Amino acid sequence: MQFNLTSKITSAERFNPEARPTSPDQWTLGLAFSAAVWLSQKLNKPILKITNADYEEAGLKVLTDIYGSAYDLNIRLFNHLQHTITGWPGGKPNADDTHRPERATPFPKRVIVFSPHPDDDVISMGGTLNRLVRQGHEVHVAYETSGNIAVNDEEVTRFMHFINGFNQLFGNNNAMGAVIPAKYQEIKKFLKEKKAGEMDNRDVLTIKGLIRRGEARLASSFNNIPLSRVHFLDLPFYESGRVEKLPMTQADVDIVAKLIEEVKPHQIFVAADLADPHGTHRKCTEAVLAALAQAKERGESWLADCRVWMYRGAWAEWPIEDIEMCVPISPEELLQKRNAILKHSSQMESAPYLGNDSRLFWQRAEDRNRATARLYDALGLASYEAMEAFREYHI
Numbered sequence: 001m002q003f004n005l006t007s008k009i010t011s012a013e014r015f016n017p018e019a020r021p022t023s024p025d026q027w028t029l030g031l032a033f034s035a036a037v038w039l040s041q042k043l044n045k046p047i048l049k050i051t052n053a054d055y056e057e058a059g060l061k062v063l064t065d066i067y068g069s070a071y072d073l074n075i076r077l078f079n080h081l082q083h084t085i086t087g088w089p090g091g092k093p094n095a096d097d098t099h100r101p102e103r104a105t106p107f108p109k110r111v112i113v114f115s116p117h118p119d120d121d122v123i124s125m126g127g128t129l130n131r132l133v134r135q136g137h138e139v140h141v142a143y144e145t146s147g148n149i150a151v152n153d154e155e156v157t158r159f160m161h162f163i164n165g166f167n168q169l170f171g172n173n174n175a176m177g178a179v180i181p182a183k184y185q186e187i188k189k190f191l192k193e194k195k196a197g198e199m200d201n202r203d204v205l206t207i208k209g210l211i212r213r214g215e216a217r218l219a220s221s222f223n224n225i226p227l228s229r230v231h232f233l234d235l236p237f238y239e240s241g242r243v244e245k246l247p248m249t250q251a252d253v254d255i256v257a258k259l260i261e262e263v264k265p266h267q268i269f270v271a272a273d274l275a276d277p278h279g280t281h282r283k284c285t286e287a288v289l290a291a292l293a294q295a296k297e298r299g300e301s302w303l304a305d306c307r308v309w310m311y312r313g314a315w316a317e318w319p320i321e322d323i324e325m326c327v328p329i330s331p332e333e334l335l336q337k338r339n340a341i342l343k344h345s346s347q348m349e350s351a352p353y354l355g356n357d358s359r360l361f362w363q364r365a366e367d368r369n370r371a372t373a374r375l376y377d378a379l380g381l382a383s384y385e386a387m388e389a390f391r392e393y394h395i
Helices: 029-043 052-057 061-067 070-082 120-134 153-170 179-193 202-222 250-263 280-298 301-305 331-342 361-378
Strands: 110-115 138-143 230-232 267-271 307-311 325-329 386-393
Touching: 029 052, 029 061, 029 070, 052 061, 052 070, 061 070, 110 120, 110 250, 110 280, 120 138, 120 267, 120 307, 120 325, 120 331, 120 361, 120 386, 138 202, 138 250, 153 179, 153 202, 179 202, 202 230, 202 331, 250 280, 267 280, 280 301, 325 331, 325 361, 331 361, 361 386
Parallel strands: 110 138, 110 267, 138 230, 267 307
Antiparallel strands: 307 386, 325 386
């Protein structure tokens, strides 16, 4: 079975000053918005301060002809941007939601945050995740893969030292008293003799997966998410033991679909960071979108009241033309987000697969969120410490 639903995740129209539309009919509102953002950045002016003369000098007089004046166009685009900003990512109860990204009702909502690896939730949308919890929603986090290959061997050695020491202190009178030392020596020998590039055996992969599960539970508890709402899906496609993964199959989709059917969410957050160099994010997203598409084919009634929001994380950010919901993060919330990311200690300096970016994941996340806030500020919107951006996916 072929899954290529991520091909539906298309970008908004982008203005290219080197390939401008030749006819007024080609100037859609989306393209006009992109052109105004480009001009605002080029002139270092907020959108509301761009004049008729500015548009004319930039060769964009056609826009003021179409929309009446610079003021008329600017205020329309400014209001569009303003309406993407919300401090209530799950919807604000008892409020007029006409111009809000999310519905006021139902409240509280059942929410599933799908996280491809056991840290993408806090890296990509940790501020929004924490706010959803604090605002009273029933938040579930689903870790789609074990993330076991992204753990350094030294982490395994450290945890095995602890387990063996713990057993020596407290476990010699139970049935595991003999098992743990033997397994400890076996794994220690394997790691010592392991050659560069050699695939881990199943025991080592299992321990690495347990390490990442523990970190994910710790970060979830830090965000006050009950462990009963923390789900480890361990999708089969990931369990190749290598960077190159297995093909995604219906078995992966069925695991995702089972959780969705159990929760019947009003909101789903899913990764759209398709720039992930190893392709795991893409396959995880395909599994979620395929499960939703199949639910739609079956005519599931709950689906009509479910919205899907796509986030990006450590590898890329949404261009502003694509953003449909942007959640402000205060300095205190940004520190809370950093501390949640730091709970994933195996993913710090010694973690494999950090990529060519020398920054750690918490640094990438903060830089990205602050850059989004600076962009909104430069365009003339409110000035925030940081912002997390989302785009809606239409099932």
